[in-house]
Amino acid sequence: MTDTVLRVAGISKRFGGLQALSDVGLTIERGQVYGLIGPNGAGKTTFFNVITGLYTPDSGTFELAGKPYTPTAVHEVARAGIARTFQNIRLFADMTALENVMVGRHVRTRSGLLGAMFRTKGFKAEEAAIAQRARELLDYVGIGRLADFKARTLSYGDQRRLEIARALATDPQLIALDEPAAGMNSTEKVVLRELIDRIRNDGRTILLIEHDVKLVMGLCDRVTVLDYGKQIAEGSPYDVQRNEKVIEAYLGHSHKPTQALPTGDAT
Numbered sequence: 001m002t003d004t005v006l007r008v009a010g011i012s013k014r015f016g017g018l019q020a021l022s023d024v025g026l027t028i029e030r031g032q033v034y035g036l037i038g039p040n041g042a043g044k045t046t047f048f049n050v051i052t053g054l055y056t057p058d059s060g061t062f063e064l065a066g067k068p069y070t071p072t073a074v075h076e077v078a079r080a081g082i083a084r085t086f087q088n089i090r091l092f093a094d095m096t097a098l099e100n101v102m103v104g105r106h107v108r109t110r111s112g113l114l115g116a117m118f119r120t121k122g123f124k125a126e127e128a129a130i131a132q133r134a135r136e137l138l139d140y141v142g143i144g145r146l147a148d149f150k151a152r153t154l155s156y157g158d159q160r161r162l163e164i165a166r167a168l169a170t171d172p173q174l175i176a177l178d179e180p181a182a183g184m185n186s187t188e189k190v191v192l193r194e195l196i197d198r199i200r201n202d203g204r205t206i207l208l209i210e211h212d213v214k215l216v217m218g219l220c221d222r223v224t225v226l227d228y229g230k231q232i233a234e235g236s237p238y239d240v241q242r243n244e245k246v247i248e249a250y251l252g253h254s255h256k257p258t259q260a261l262p263t264g265d266a267t
């Protein structure tokens with residue numbers, strides 16, 4: 001029996017005269033790493049922004065873990081169970097790594113504002129539990145030693161891992177990673193790949209936008225390819241790499257399958 005985490009269908013989004021997404025749909029099963037690729041301007045980020053409530057779609061249906069959801073507000077989507085990272089890292093630069101992860105965890109807390117203001121017993125116990133969980137997550141992504149450093153002082157690769165820890169802190173049904181390898185060197189990419197693999201092996205479900213096609217092909221169970229807002233292919237990495245439309249989209253003309261797609265330098 002399959003266990004579907006995300007099912008979206010018929011998503012369209014227009015910006016003025018530009019059709020950024022046309023009738024896009026995909027289904028992600030629990031435990032999959034699902035890749036979304038396509039040339040620059042294909043609509044990948046727009047798709048992420050639509051499913052996470054940053055953009056209102058013109059049409060589309062959305063279902064998370066079998067329940068319909070309406071992606072109208074970012075915090076509602078986070079509460080429903082989708083956590084994301086951003087192409088341009090969005091951390092609280094002057095907060096510590098630990099505090100950044102704790103912020104993510106607050107999506108799931110109960111004490112609320114009054115508890116925080118009056119520092120009730122329940123609030124203090126909850127804060128201690130949140131801090132403990134945040135430390136575990138920092139260890140999990142490999143930056144536990146940096147817990148008390150301000151986010152702005154972390155290296156680029158470590159900031160990206162911190163974003164992933166913060167996303168995991170919300171206990172998401174689906175974690176959406178927007179170009180996690182951007183700006184990483186090849187060593188950092190290897191570490192990232194191991195981390196994504198570990199997250200999957202621990203039962204999480206991941207949606208990934210990534211320009212490094214080699215990384216995508218090595219990691220993903222399924223891949224969707226967008227071009228000019230249209231879904232031109234969906235399938236296993238093996239099939240997608242050999243799809244004529246995909247080869248056209250990337251290279252502008254036919255090529256041998258083995259040379260089909262640009263490869264990054266991840267191993």
Ligand SMILES: Nc1ncnc2c1ncn2[C@@H]1O[C@H](COP(=O)(O)OP(=O)(O)OP(=O)(O)O)[C@@H](O)[C@H]1O
Nearest residue numbers: 015018019020038039040041042043044045046047
């Ligand atoms: N807020 C916006 N207003 C107007 N046009 C937009 C907006 N956001 C995206 N677009 C346009 O929609 C199209 C798809 O952009 P999008 O950023 O989704 O592509 P992408 O596949 O993520 O590209 P890249 O790989 O370069 O990040 C582009 O032509 C872009 O200029």
